[in-house]
Amino acid sequence: MRLTLCGLPSSGKSTIFSALAGRKLSTGKGRDETNQVLLPVPDERVDKLSALFNPKKTTYAQVTYLDPAQPVVKAEDPLTKLPLELRQADGLVEVVRNFDGGLGEPDMISDHQDFADELLLNDLITVERRLERIALERKRGRKVDEEEKSLLETAKEHLNAEKPLRLLPEVAGHVKLKGFGLLTAKPLIVVANNEEDDDQAPDLGEETPVVIRAGIESELAELSEEERAEFMADLGITESALDRLIQAGYQALDLISFFTVGEDEVRAWTVERDALAPRAAGVIHTDLEKGFIRAEVMRYEDLMEQGSEAAVKKAGQMKLVGKDYQVQDGDILHVRFNV
Template sequence: MALTIGIIGLPQSGKTSLFNALTQAGAPIGGYATSTVQANVGVVQVPDARLQPLADIFQPKKITPTTVEFVDVAGMGQASQAAKEKKEGLSAEFLGHIRNADALAIVLRTFANDNVTHINESIDPYRDLESLNAELMITDLSSVERRLERTSRAAKSGDKKYQQEVEILKRFKDALEEFKLVKELELGQPEHTLLKELFLLTMKPRMYVLNVSESILGEANDLLDKISAGENVDEDTLSAELKGIVKVARRAKEEGSEVAAVSASLEAELSELPEEDAQEYLESLGLPKLGADRVIQVGYRLLNLITFLTAGEDEVRAWTVTQGAKAPEAAGKIHSDIERGFIRAEVVHFNDFIECGSFAAATKKGVLRLEGKEYVVKDGDIAHFRFNVGK
């Protein structure tokens, strides 16, 4: 189960640069609006500050972080004229890459660079976001309308199930026509069931990645922090770019999306250096730690994922489960046999473990517990599963 984050945005917004910063894949970037047609796919390790302290204790042969996959696709805003006239939205090829993404990272150009064409001519990340949203909404609208046509026909038989579906689809249609994201609606169980089949783009959890010039990266991050903390921001004194950032951040807060600022080209260059050198260079510029790491971590959170750990002399390892997963499901990530033969889990939270320094000390202190099938795994749990496959 590779969880995937789709990187989308207008042409020349820095998607491939971000992809390279994230994956260190060195995919070719374009200085001209010819847009990547082929998708770039890469798997990245999720940085986790808990792995090293555990490794210091266990001295394992191997340290294995958990991973997320990123897909970098062609720029949007270039839907063929024919498709636009028919109001079909995005091309089938583009959709093929993005329909199955579990979340979206939406890259918004906020850097000035006279050598790089901007299809909307000026720097305005909020306007660009609106135009991207419009395309996503038109695409969703066409999926919803097609389904509505089919369901309406079926509902004529008087079947209650279809009638309810028609009601739901109409609600989606109205929302999209009013320029709302489907994810902004209040959704109950019947809606969620239907949404599983519709793969709507405006339903996906999203993160806005403001791709800023390195000269304003520090300020951009300060602003994002202030807005997320609900502090006041005096907009009058801000430059046009920073105003744009504030608008995007407010919108993100309102709709429950995440937001991050990076300098994609700087980070793509830095990703080719050894990590320590990159970190040192950033510090010499007075910049915070790598934004790419933040994008990975935020993406991971967006997907509603949590990490549990296993630790021993062979390996210290991070594993991914969905929030709410119970102990046997977590065990199944390691091996299906362990899920099948699950007996109990020995669980100690990372923080407690680090205080104790060993499993023996944790047991003595009573922070290492035995948990059963119904135990809901928490982020940062260190687990050891007892199982019996002989059954």
């Protein structure tokens, strides 16, 4: 899963990216991919499970953050200027400048609006081009996909009314439109990049921004564990705002986490919200999906309340489920399979 940082020029994307990169699991391999980091998603449940099982290894859910090489600029032909990374993202993290930094008094509402317009205009162009193409095909006597055409028309109408497609989930999430990478259809997290002495979230109307003070975060990222604790105490903060950003980004993707536990490893895994048990098992290993028989499932809350797996079983809270079970956020799975 990949979240791409975006926003107007000089809003602080790269500053936030380097602060994030300070906690990376790994950088992308290969050419031109140093602008990409894989990050653990902080999750208190994983911490508590790990304290209970004391495993050799603890693994959090993971998400990739990407800082595109070029910013979004106002352009004659937006489609040629918007970084491709935005189109390929699973979600967008829009960074809005809320510091002066020699760039003048910040105006988040106006910047946020400009950026939203840019995305909207891009989608409108994509949709119109595709509709023109379909009309041409039809004129040539070829068969066209009526469902796709009707979805595109609905999308166009919606965009013309200046509404992002994410407000229209049945269109935004439709498999026939997936390939277009429509930008306003993607989940969006708004970050207010605040001045160092300001921790207030500005009012943006429908979106509540996550407040980050990139200046502080980039300093925190450079400190040792010990120095960091001291610096945070001085500032009167208990957690880095990056934790909240990573969590909010992960939640916006509409995924769920389930867990596997044991002496070797406590681990969080990620799957789509409506996934069935075999699909979830397949995230762990393809063999587990192919050879899936059943899964033992307990709820994270039950395990915490009972204190051990044995106690959960004794309380009758361990369920044996089959192939049609829909995995829930917070499920702990033991998959039974044969190969």
